[in-house]
Amino acid sequence: MSPMAKNPYEILGLSKTASEAEIKAAYRKLAKKFHPDLNPGNKDADSKFKGLNAANDLLSDAAKRAAFDRGEIDMAGQPQYQQQQQTYRDFADGPQGNRYHFNGGDFDLSDFESIFGGMGGRRSGFEQPQTSTDIRYIIEVDFLEAARGAKKRVTMPDGKALDISIPEGIEEGQQLRLKGQGQPATAARPPGDAYVELHTRPHPFFARNGKDITAEVPITLQESVLGEKIKVPTIHGPVDMAIPKGANSGMTLRLKGKGIKGGDQYVTLKLVMPKEIDPELEEAIRKWSQTHDYHPRKHMESAT
Amino acid sequence: MKTLEEVLEVLEARIDRVRLEDYIAREWVRPQRADTGWYFEDIDIARLQLISHLTQEIQVNNEGMDVVLSLLDQLYGLRAQMRHLSHAITQQPPQVQMEITLIVDQLMKETGKS
Numbered sequence: 001m002s003p004m005a006k007n008p009y010e011i012l013g014l015s016k017t018a019s020e021a022e023i024k025a026a027y028r029k030l031a032k033k034f035h036p037d038l039n040p041g042n043k044d045a046d047s048k049f050k051g052l053n054a055a056n057d058l059l060s061d062a063a064k065r066a067a068f069d070r071g072e073i074d075m076a077g078q079p080q081y082q083q084q085q086q087t088y089r090d091f092a093d094g095p096q097g098n099r100y101h102f103n104g105g106d107f108d109l110s111d112f113e114s115i116f117g118g119m120g121g122r123r124s125g126f127e128q129p130q131t132s133t134d135i136r137y138i139i140e141v142d143f144l145e146a147a148r149g150a151k152k153r154v155t156m157p158d159g160k161a162l163d164i165s166i167p168e169g170i171e172e173g174q175q176l177r178l179k180g181q182g183q184p185a186t187a188a189r190p191p192g193d194a195y196v197e198l199h200t201r202p203h204p205f206f207a208r209n210g211k212d213i214t215a216e217v218p219i220t221l222q223e224s225v226l227g228e229k230i231k232v233p234t235i236h237g238p239v240d241m242a243i244p245k246g247a248n249s250g251m252t253l254r255l256k257g258k259g260i261k262g263g264d265q266y267v268t269l270k271l272v273m274p275k276e277i278d279p280e281l282e283e284a285i286r287k288w289s290q291t292h293d294y295h296p297r298k299h300m301e302s303a304t
Numbered sequence: 305m306k307t308l309e310e311v312l313e314v315l316e317a318r319i320d321r322v323r324l325e326d327y328i329a330r331e332w333v334r335p336q337r338a339d340t341g342w343y344f345e346d347i348d349i350a351r352l353q354l355i356s357h358l359t360q361e362i363q364v365n366n367e368g369m370d371v372v373l374s375l376l377d378q379l380y381g382l383r384a385q386m387r388h389l390s391h392a393i394t395q396q397p398p399q400v401q402m403e404i405t406l407i408v409d410q411l412m413k414e415t416g417k418s
Contacts, residue, residue: 031362037354038376040383088354091347092380093387099334099347101381102374138338156337197336 008055008068008075016069020060027056037088133183133192137162143203146170147213147235147260164196169211169260172200206235211263218272219243234258234265241267305336305343314349318356327355330366332373 009016012026030052032038039045054075058064067073091097139154149168155161162181170176175197182192207214217232227245231238236258244251249271258265274281306314312321319327327333328342333351335342344352355373358364364372393404 028362035357035362038372040379088347088350089380091350092376093383094347096345096347097380097384099345100351100377101384102378136334136336138336138343140339154339156339157341158337 006051006075008058011051011055012059014059018059023056023059027052027060031056037092040089040093133189135160135182135192135194137194137196138199139164139196140199140201141166141170142201143206143208144235146172146198146200147206147208160194162194162196166198169263170198170200172198174198205233208260209266211261212259213263213265214268215265216268216270218270219247221271221273224248224269224271232265232267235260243269247271305345306349308335308342308344311344311349311352315352315356318360319352324352327352330370332369 009018012018012023012030014022014026018026031049034042034045034048034052036042036046036049058068058075064073068075092100137156139152141150141152144150145152145166147169149170150166152164152166153161154164160181162178164176164178166176175195178194178196180191181194185191205215213235215233217230219230222228223230223243224247225245227243227247229240229242232241232255234255239255239258241253241255247269249269251269253267253269255265255267257263308321308324312319312324315324324333328335332355333344333348335344335348337343355369358372359369393401396404
């Protein structure tokens, strides 16, 4: 049986004749005391709080309360709070927690000691805690901006304009720290910093592999057969590239130094046939095939 | 991560847009700002649920919430530090662990007397 299979009056410490106001007051008083997020170290608080909620849900609903008093229902029924899978505590104690912790982040033993040092009497009154004055932003940048570096001005939804200088070759998800661009300074504290997390939008044909750029480049039949020079786009602008005679689909060529910060660009060729095979081409190939033995699937035939 | 609209949906009627924007302005909840709007992580949503409970059911007022959240953030910050410190201690040789335990024990007895 669940912990709430008890009497709701008992749980709230009330008599059966308690008024609505008394129920409310009793619940509030106990909920404050046993809220699990306010009592993270107290395992009892959790179940007590659930019981309190169940009791309050039942007694604060006149119809349910009457039904209970008549003995028609017991204390079953899911209070809203229980439906939550995870409470704030689960997150605050988890890795995301330092988003909100004071003194979250870096651990420094002397810092830690100074927190508790106050107990020796050095600190007496309530001290203004160091609120987090840093602001986190997420910004999407173009593939080329991330690859080549760029200067950018972005206006965020809170109205803040940020001048961001994106370093060349920044990685997906990398954070930039903009000193003093967080919460403005007040008399009591220096300005915070802004942390900008950069996300890269994909490019229609470039992709990245560390410092190297990869791209698939379509070539024509004649470029492959005759081995021609073609223009290939790179992140630094188009460059000439020689297609070796007889180049195949899937063949990868390297353009040295055309990647990011000394990286290379790898070009994977893709042979594209003309949209329509005209009689002239058909005739030429027919003629050619009569005198040429050409078996790219030979190894498959022998294997099956 | 969820957008402001998705968060309002998750919270159903418990927090409306005006309230949510007020909570952001008060920095009770600090979602991330993207150039396309606000982004909420799971912890932000759990925090909103806690705020909703404290303000609406327990009727903590705005000034009270400032104090509650500030104390809560200190508490969880300290819990995290304690956890890390405890972990670091368990990584020490048994003799060091014992000495630390003895010192802490001694200190606690001393403060208990005063």
